[in-house]
Amino acid sequence: MTARTLFEKVWDAHVVAPESTDTPAVLYVDLHLVHEVTSPQAFSELRQRGLTLRRPDRTLATLDHSTPTLPTGADGVRPYTNAAAKAQVEQLEANCTEFGVTLHGWDSDQRGIVHVIGPELGATQPGMTIVCGDSHTSTHGAFGALAFGIGTTEVGHVLATQCLLQRKPKTLAIHVDGKLPAGVGAKDLILHIIGSIGVDGGTGYVLEYRGPTIEALSMEERMTICNMSIEAGARAGMIAPDETTFAWLKGRPLAPQGADWDVAVAKWRALRSDEGASYDREVHFDASKIGPTVTYGTHPGMASALSASLPEPTNAQERRARDYMHYEPGQSMEGMAVDVVFIGSCTNSRLPDLREAASVLRGRRVADGVRMLVVPGSEAVRRDAEREGLHQVFLDAGAEWRVPGCSMCIAMNGDLAQPGQLVVSTSNRNFEGRQGKGARTVLASPATAAASAVAGVIADPRVYLTEVAA
Amino acid sequence: MNPITRLQSRTAVLTDENIDTDRIIPARFLTTTVREGLGKLCFNDWRYQSDGSDNPAFPLNQPQSQGCSILVAGRNFGCGSSREHAPWALLDYGIKAVLCSEIADIFRNNALKNGLLAIVIAEEQHRWLLDNPGVELTIDVQAQTIALPDGSNVAFTLEAFARHCLLNGVDQLGFLLQHTDAIGDFEKQEKAA
Numbered sequence: 001m002t003a004r005t006l007f008e009k010v011w012d013a014h015v016v017a018p019e020s021t022d023t024p025a026v027l028y029v030d031l032h033l034v035h036e037v038t039s040p041q042a043f044s045e046l047r048q049r050g051l052t053l054r055r056p057d058r059t060l061a062t063l064d065h066s067t068p069t070l071p072t073g074a075d076g077v078r079p080y081t082n083a084a085a086k087a088q089v090e091q092l093e094a095n096c097t098e099f100g101v102t103l104h105g106w107d108s109d110q111r112g113i114v115h116v117i118g119p120e121l122g123a124t125q126p127g128m129t130i131v132c133g134d135s136h137t138s139t140h141g142a143f144g145a146l147a148f149g150i151g152t153t154e155v156g157h158v159l160a161t162q163c164l165l166q167r168k169p170k171t172l173a174i175h176v177d178g179k180l181p182a183g184v185g186a187k188d189l190i191l192h193i194i195g196s197i198g199v200d201g202g203t204g205y206v207l208e209y210r211g212p213t214i215e216a217l218s219m220e221e222r223m224t225i226c227n228m229s230i231e232a233g234a235r236a237g238m239i240a241p242d243e244t245t246f247a248w249l250k251g252r253p254l255a256p257q258g259a260d261w262d263v264a265v266a267k268w269r270a271l272r273s274d275e276g277a278s279y280d281r282e283v284h285f286d287a288s289k290i291g292p293t294v295t296y297g298t299h300p301g302m303a304s305a306l307s308a309s310l311p312e313p314t315n316a317q318e319r320r321a322r323d324y325m326h327y328e329p330g331q332s333m334e335g336m337a338v339d340v341v342f343i344g345s346c347t348n349s350r351l352p353d354l355r356e357a358a359s360v361l362r363g364r365r366v367a368d369g370v371r372m373l374v375v376p377g378s379e380a381v382r383r384d385a386e387r388e389g390l391h392q393v394f395l396d397a398g399a400e401w402r403v404p405g406c407s408m409c410i411a412m413n414g415d416l417a418q419p420g421q422l423v424v425s426t427s428n429r430n431f432e433g434r435q436g437k438g439a440r441t442v443l444a445s446p447a448t449a450a451a452s453a454v455a456g457v458i459a460d461p462r463v464y465l466t467e468v469a470a
Numbered sequence: 471m472n473p474i475t476r477l478q479s480r481t482a483v484l485t486d487e488n489i490d491t492d493r494i495i496p497a498r499f500l501t502t503t504v505r506e507g508l509g510k511l512c513f514n515d516w517r518y519q520s521d522g523s524d525n526p527a528f529p530l531n532q533p534q535s536q537g538c539s540i541l542v543a544g545r546n547f548g549c550g551s552s553r554e555h556a557p558w559a560l561l562d563y564g565i566k567a568v569l570c571s572e573i574a575d576i577f578r579n580n581a582l583k584n585g586l587l588a589i590v591i592a593e594e595q596h597r598w599l600l601d602n603p604g605v606e607l608t609i610d611v612q613a614q615t616i617a618l619p620d621g622s623n624v625a626f627t628l629e630a631f632a633r634h635c636l637l638n639g640v641d642q643l644g645f646l647l648q649h650t651d652a653i654g655d656f657e658k659q660e661k662a663a
């Protein structure tokens with residue numbers, strides 16, 4: 001048998017009908033994640049056609065995008081931003097009841113951002129195909145799953161048939177060598193990679209992140225990396241499952257248990273790309289040369305080392321980005337005044353992310369005039385963080401500690417910045433208006449975001465981290 | 471979906487590269503539970519001024535863009551989110567085709583599934599169309615050509631199945647449902663393994 005990549009192994013195992021020149025492959029989906037924003041029209045379609053949900057047992061729903069992150073008021077009313085948001089959530093609740101889907105809704109102690117809870121529950125497993133009407137489904141690739149975002153029409157396809165029509169994508173290997181310097185993390189690495197290959201550098205490819213640096217990352221860091229694959233245009237990013245993966249998954253509620261666990265692990269071990277497997281394209285990075293990295297423009301490819309001088313715009317879009325972001329070519333992002341700091345999103349809202357932010361904030365205060373929101377990715381993260389007292393660190397520093405949800409990552413639920421405000425955000429998109437009309441977003445790691453909150457200007461976290469170490 | 475074989479229109483141009491789905495339809499409008507009526511929100515934050523009036527600087531607000539159903543946009547149009555609200559909004563706004571040297575994956579899939587012709591053309595021709603707004607084009611889906619006013623033709627390639635579906639108004643879910651037996655067999659086999 002010819003040597004195959006991780007992606008090829010997962011793809012091959014899910015082909016129900018192979019592709020031909022005339023038709024795409026029919027690809028089987030192991031896990032379909034559902035949330036309130038991209039599913040209502042798909043459920044309506046099913047209803048109109050008189051179709052049923054093929055595999056309720058492979059479908060898992062949660063509420064995250066339109067949900068308030070403030071707790072229910074004393075009057076028992078949930079503070080939805082508007083009637084439409086409330087109606088959308090209620091629509092998902094009704095759809096899940098009607099079609100028999102397990103919903104981690106308001107009453108679940110596992111509710112959270114869809115890409116945080118899938119792994120937490122152990123629903124996300126190596127070798128699976130996972131889809132969701134959400135482009136950051138790529139997150140689940142951290143476990144060696146083939147996971148990608150789909151549109152609402154395709155959500156309907158999966159609900160009805162558990163399958164998708166897909167053309168086989170190409171493969172791009174991203175090799176990373178070298179040790180990440182202290183205070184520099186997975187977020188800096190992925191921003192650096194996207195800044196280098198560009199926002200369309202991965203279009204048409206499934207990325208496989210590999211090499212010693214990737215192998216040394218924790219699962220949470222791997223999720224941060226895979227999460228942002230879509231920001232390079234790739235629908236999916238994958239990392240070979242290994243002992244770190246298995247240890248992380250073991251014992252989670254939906255992971256295989258007992259003897260099944262050993263069988264599963266043996267299968268998962270065989271998933272890694274074979275020696276000599278070939279990719280359509282390969283690129284190499286040296287992690288030891290990367291420093292804290294942030295975005296300066298209006299897409300994630302406009303990323304730069306914190307202290308590097310920013311390039312002169314060379315085209316209309318870059319000029320527009322400079323005018324929108326008010327950055328000065330020739331200067332660096334370090335020292336730019338900050339209005340809001342957001343720690344959260346499926347990129348960086350897990351326990352280690354919160355620990356990282358807390359390690360900078362402990363014993364310090366958020367600068368006057370800066371608003372800081374910390375939004376855990378899930379109820380489980382919230383519980384764990386509170387058990388460790390992280391919430392107290394944030395509250396003592398003057399930050400807001402919220403209820404889990406997407407919050408300011410997408411600003412659909414009323415958590416947003418005002419026109420012109422500068423937000424240092426641990427989320428994944430710095431598009432114009434993403435965090436509120438006219439809001440200016442700078443993407444950063446949790447450490448950089450926290451350091452910027454303390455300094456009141458975009459700041460290098462290493463200063464604060466060394467002080468802690470000393 | 472109704473079959474689409476041919477589209478004739480003048481072009482409107484948005485030269486910006488990487489026009490993302492948040493610019494096509496801002497997230498705060500995604501609380502809708504239907505597909506209809508999103509045209510008025512298309513390019514919302516670019517198209518309107520803060521008082522709600524039309525922004526004269528938005529290219530599609532200019533008189534020469536009115537009635538154009540072919541959009542020529544800068545490279546990597548539709549990047550960002552998987553929201554199908556983006557093609558729904560464009561179609562409802564009156565855009566029936568997007569021509570670009572590179573179109574983001576998920577957006578392109580979503581667009582074609584809704585009958586929005588998301589067509590990738592060669593860089594040189596893309597450049598020319600960006601530089602010459604308002605030209606009358608005829609897109610022939612069957613022949614996979616775009617006829618220019620001077621009589622010359624630009625060739626393009628659509629993925630074969632997407633093209634077949636456009637030309638014949640094929641219902642893709644219906645097509646998938648024809649595989650029900652094979653899907654059942656796959657599930658049985660998987661269970662046995």
Ligand code: SF4
Pocket residue numbers: 064065113114115134136345346347405406409410427428
């Ligand atoms: S946190 Fe942001 S990127 Fe992640 S699922 Fe929510 S809205 Fe999408």
